[in-house]
Amino acid sequence: MVPVTQAAVSLFGASLGPATATASPALLGGSSDLSAAAVNAPIPFGGQIPAVVGATDAPAPFADLLTEAVGEVQHLEVQAKSAIEGLISGRGVDVHEAMIAAQKAGMGFELMLSVRNKALAAYQQVMGMQF
Numbered sequence: 001m002v003p004v005t006q007a008a009v010s011l012f013g014a015s016l017g018p019a020t021a022t023a024s025p026a027l028l029g030g031s032s033d034l035s036a037a038a039v040n041a042p043i044p045f046g047g048q049i050p051a052v053v054g055a056t057d058a059p060a061p062f063a064d065l066l067t068e069a070v071g072e073v074q075h076l077e078v079q080a081k082s083a084i085e086g087l088i089s090g091r092g093v094d095v096h097e098a099m100i101a102a103q104k105a106g107m108g109f110e111l112m113l114s115v116r117n118k119a120l121a122a123y124q125q126v127m128g129m130q131f
Helices: 062-089 095-127
Strands: 002-003 008-013 013-015 020-023
Touching: 062 095
Parallel strands: none
Antiparallel strands: 002 020, 008 013
C-alpha cells in the first residue's frame, strides 16, 4: 500500500489538517495483483472524521459557528463590492479579480442560504413530531 496525503482544507475558518489514507499501487497506475489484504483494506481515514487543527477540547456552540460563517460571508461581500468599485473607477483592479471576488461572495451567500434552509426544515420536522 502507498500512503496518499491530502492538502489541508479550510472552511469558514475551521481548518482541517492533512489527512492520510492508503491506496493500492494498482489504483495509482502501478501493477500489482489484488490480495485479500488489499481488498479488505481499511476505509480511508479509518472511518473517522479528521481532527480539526488547533481545536480546543470544548466544542464551539452551533450559534457561534453560524455567527462566524455569516461574518465571513459578509466579509466576502465587502471584498467583492470594493473590487467592483475599483474596476469601475479604474483603480487598477482587473476584470478577472472582480469576477472572482463576486463569484466567491455569491457562492458563500448560496451556501449560507442552503444551510439556513436545511436548519429551518429540520426545525419544522422536529416541531411536527408528536411525543
